[in-house]
Amino acid sequence: MQRSKDQRKPPVKPHVDPAINCGAKPVSSNVERYLAPKSFDLAQDRFIWGFIFCIGFMFYVVPAYANNSQQPVEIRVAGELTEDTTWSGTVVVEDNVFVPAGIVLNIEPGTAILMKDSVSLLVYGQLLADGNEAEPIRFTRYEDGTTWKQIMLIKAADSRFTHCIIEYADSEGAHQDYYEPGPRTYHEALVVLASHVDFERCIFQKLPDESRNAEGDAIAIISDDPNHPGDAKADIKGCRFLSIGQGVHTRYSYVLVEDCFFTGKRGDNDDVDLWGESDPPPLIQNNLFLNPEHDDMINPTRCSAVITGNVVAGSDDHGIVLRDRCFPVVMNNVIYDCRNAGIAVENSCEALLVNNTIVDCGRGLRLFDLGRWGPPYRLNPGGGTATVINCIIWDCSQPVTLTDSSNNEIEDTGSHITISYSNVEDGQDGISISGDNSTFTWGQGNIDIDPRFANPNREDLHLKSQAGCWDPNSQSWVKDDVTSPCIDAGDPNSPVGLELFPNGGIINIGAYGGTAEASKSYLSEPVCETVVAGDINGDCKVDYKDFAIMASHWLEQR
Numbered sequence: 001m002q003r004s005k006d007q008r009k010p011p012v013k014p015h016v017d018p019a020i021n022c023g024a025k026p027v028s029s030n031v032e033r034y035l036a037p038k039s040f041d042l043a044q045d046r047f048i049w050g051f052i053f054c055i056g057f058m059f060y061v062v063p064a065y066a067n068n069s070q071q072p073v074e075i076r077v078a079g080e081l082t083e084d085t086t087w088s089g090t091v092v093v094e095d096n097v098f099v100p101a102g103i104v105l106n107i108e109p110g111t112a113i114l115m116k117d118s119v120s121l122l123v124y125g126q127l128l129a130d131g132n133e134a135e136p137i138r139f140t141r142y143e144d145g146t147t148w149k150q151i152m153l154i155k156a157a158d159s160r161f162t163h164c165i166i167e168y169a170d171s172e173g174a175h176q177d178y179y180e181p182g183p184r185t186y187h188e189a190l191v192v193l194a195s196h197v198d199f200e201r202c203i204f205q206k207l208p209d210e211s212r213n214a215e216g217d218a219i220a221i222i223s224d225d226p227n228h229p230g231d232a233k234a235d236i237k238g239c240r241f242l243s244i245g246q247g248v249h250t251r252y253s254y255v256l257v258e259d260c261f262f263t264g265k266r267g268d269n270d271d272v273d274l275w276g277e278s279d280p281p282p283l284i285q286n287n288l289f290l291n292p293e294h295d296d297m298i299n300p301t302r303c304s305a306v307i308t309g310n311v312v313a314g315s316d317d318h319g320i321v322l323r324d325r326c327f328p329v330v331m332n333n334v335i336y337d338c339r340n341a342g343i344a345v346e347n348s349c350e351a352l353l354v355n356n357t358i359v360d361c362g363r364g365l366r367l368f369d370l371g372r373w374g375p376p377y378r379l380n381p382g383g384g385t386a387t388v389i390n391c392i393i394w395d396c397s398q399p400v401t402l403t404d405s406s407n408n409e410i411e412d413t414g415s416h417i418t419i420s421y422s423n424v425e426d427g428q429d430g431i432s433i434s435g436d437n438s439t440f441t442w443g444q445g446n447i448d449i450d451p452r453f454a455n456p457n458r459e460d461l462h463l464k465s466q467a468g469c470w471d472p473n474s475q476s477w478v479k480d481d482v483t484s485p486c487i488d489a490g491d492p493n494s495p496v497g498l499e500l501f502p503n504g505g506i507i508n509i510g511a512y513g514g515t516a517e518a519s520k521s522y523l524s525e526p527v528c529e530t531v532v533a534g535d536i537n538g539d540c541k542v543d544y545k546d547f548a549i550m551a552s553h554w555l556e557q558r
Contacts, residue, residue: 081125087111092142099125101155109163110135115148117141118170123153131163133201141168147208152191154228160198166190167206171216175249175269179376183227188220188249194230197221200237207244215245215267223252224276236260245269250303252276257284265292270321274300277326285309289319296321296344301379304328309515313337313459318344319361322351323370325380331355334461334511341366342396345384345415355390355490357461357511359453364393364424367415367438369405381407383415383438390490391422392451392461392510399424404435414438421445421491423509445491451510452484462512463487467502467520470512483522486510 075087078095081103088108093115099105103125107113109132115121131137141148147170153159166189173187189207190197199219207216218241223232232253241247241262246269248257255274262271271289274282282305289297291314298307299321308331312319319338322328323346331354335342342358344366345351358364367384383405393399402415414435420443424430427448431440454462454469462469463484468477490507497514499507504521507513 081105087113090114092116093119093121093148096120096122099123099127099156101125101157104128104157106130107137109137111137113137113139114142115139115168117146118149120149121151123151123156123159126157127151127153127159127161129161129164133163136163136165136203137161138165139167139169140165150186150189150191152186152193153195153197154193155230156195156197158196158198160200161190161202162198162200164199164202166202166204166218168209169216170208171218172208172214172245172267173217175217175220175246175273175275176376178222178251179378181226184225186220186222188217188246190218191220191222192232192234193222193225193228194232196233198235198237199239200235202239203242204239204244204247205242213266214243215269217246217249217269218244219248221248221250221253221255223278241265241271246271246273248272250274250276250278250282252278253282254278254280255282257282258286260287261290262287262297263290263292265297266294268295270295270299271297272299274303274305276302277304281305281328283308287311290314292316299323300326300328302326306331308332310334312342315339318342318366319358320344321346322349322384323347323379324349326350327352329354332511332513332515333357334359334459336360336459336461338362341401342393343386344368345386346370346379347372347384348380348382350385351387353386353388353391354494355507355509355511355513357392357394358396359392359394359456359461361396362398363401364396364399365417366401367417368401368403369407369413369415371406373407381405381410382412385416386418388417388419388422390494390507390509390513391419391424392486393422393424393430394451395425395456398432399426399430400440401432402434402438402440404437412437417441418443419446421489421494421509423447423449423451423486423489445489447485447489449485451486452482454480461510462517463508463510463519465519465522467522469519470517472517477520484519486513487519488521 074090076092076094077097080098084104086106088111090112096119101124105127107129129137147168150169169189171187171189178184204218221232221234235256237258239260243264245267247262265271284307286309289312296318297312297315302324304327306329310333312335315338318341319335321344325348327350329352333356336359338361341363342361347369369383372379373381405413414437416439418441428442452464454460454464463486464480464482466479466483469480471478486509488504488506489509490513492506494507496503496507498516499518502521508518512518
């Protein structure tokens with residue numbers, strides 16, 4: 001029953017005795033006369049009202065307080081940190097924040113870092129941003145229509161970003177700006193100068209925004225900054241680079257890029273661009289590069305990078321570009337549907353290409369001189385040189401092309417290639433030479449036979465086998481009705497590596513040769529399932545064939 005206004009409003013403000021609480025001794029008062037409907041005949045004892053007060057407190061006041069305590073606390077920050085600091089909840093970065101040497105900034109899971117227009121986070125101390133899968137840390141803009149500048153680590157203590165989302169940073173630009181001497185202005189969202197930083201399970205997206213033409217760059221690892229020189233290193237694992245510009249750029253820096261996903265890259269900067277030598281060399285392994293809107297996907301320049309176990313597909317240019325005087329190693333990669341070429345070797349680069357599968361590209365391998373001998377690139381003139389072993393080059397408009405350099409000031413203007421134990425469509429006729437000084441050497445063990453891929457239409461380029469072919473969809477071994485001629489057709493002196501039994505004692509040709517996903521050797525009917533001591537080739541017999549395999553490897557080691 002509701003009271004009238006006159007009934008709800010007492011003539012004087014009632015006095016509520018502090019003794020009115022759960023368990024308190026009742027105290028006589030006239031308060032209830034003002035609060036109760038006149039039709040009620042209430043007792044004069046205040047115990048009842050104490051009880052009602054407690055119930056109301058439990059059902060209304062306590063829940064309201066609890067709900068209010070769960071609201072995230074908004075922290076506003078700017079300027080220099082003076083002590084170890086932890087950020088959590090919602091953090092608004094009002095102006096540039098400096099983390100000086102010796103200071104640690106911890107960021108807890110689920111924290112939202114709202115960066116106001118054009119602000120930066122500059123770290124000379126240590127940054128530990130430890131999100132998790134359920135509660136990632138988000139570095140984002142403060143409001144619509146704005147972009148923040150960047151996070152820069154400068155001679156910082158070892159730092160890390162785990163399960164972080166980086167978006168809406170004003171990071172468009174061209175790394176060619178760094179080629180010329182003098183001060184530099186870095187444009188990437190995350191810049192690492194003379195520091196070691198780990199990135200794990202991070203997402204880079206919407207750089208600088210979500211527009212169709214956005215092409216902001218993600219990470220730069222720099223060892224040769226004019227003002228802050230020193231070794232810069234980064235481990236980048238399990239990260240995703242989604243419809244942005246360049247993913248990773250390095251200068252004279254070691255970087256491990258592993259188990260990452262790159263897709264929808266925009267602009268003229270490559271997904272992974274590596275400039276200059278480092279010790280150890282950069283390692284790019286087990287990543288998926290898929291369908292950039294433009295340009296190449298992996299490009300070491302003057303950098304003897306190791307590129308292994310990647311899937312590279314869908315480029316309107318080259319899949320992998322190996323450029324300038326260096327000695328890169330490219331192994332166990334699947335490369336398909338790249339318009340200009342699967343792999344390009346340029347400008348005096350000497351590349352080792354082992355156990356790669358290159359399918360459905362404009363050219364399988366392209367060796368030539370790009371030019372760009374003057375500033376800002378200053379590339380070395382000369383053609384490309386490649387040694388090709390255990391590779392498959394199939395269904396490409398031109399399997400191999402070699403072109404002379406147009407620079408007449410160098411002694412050797414030719415491009416040169418040596419191919420052995422490989423399956424090249426059209427054999428020697430598949431090699432095209434432009435110029436008088438380019439050469440090819442057709443070595444031992446080459447074949448020109450349909451490789452019998454498991455399912456080229458589904459881009460499954462494992463080799464069919466009656467003994468067992470790995471199916472990545474079902475994650476199991478399946479037996480086919482035919483066996484690929486590329487099984488056990490590789491260089492006898494190449495180690496079989498992780499190939500499972502039966503493996504024939506000889507490595508397979510193609511991207512999966514020497515790996516745990518190599519198709520099994522079919523040597524007998526029924527297939528030998530028994531491991532016999534001394535049976536190297538897996539045919540369930542110990543004979544001169546096993547001795548020949550062992551002897552060839554022994555001689556190679558000697």
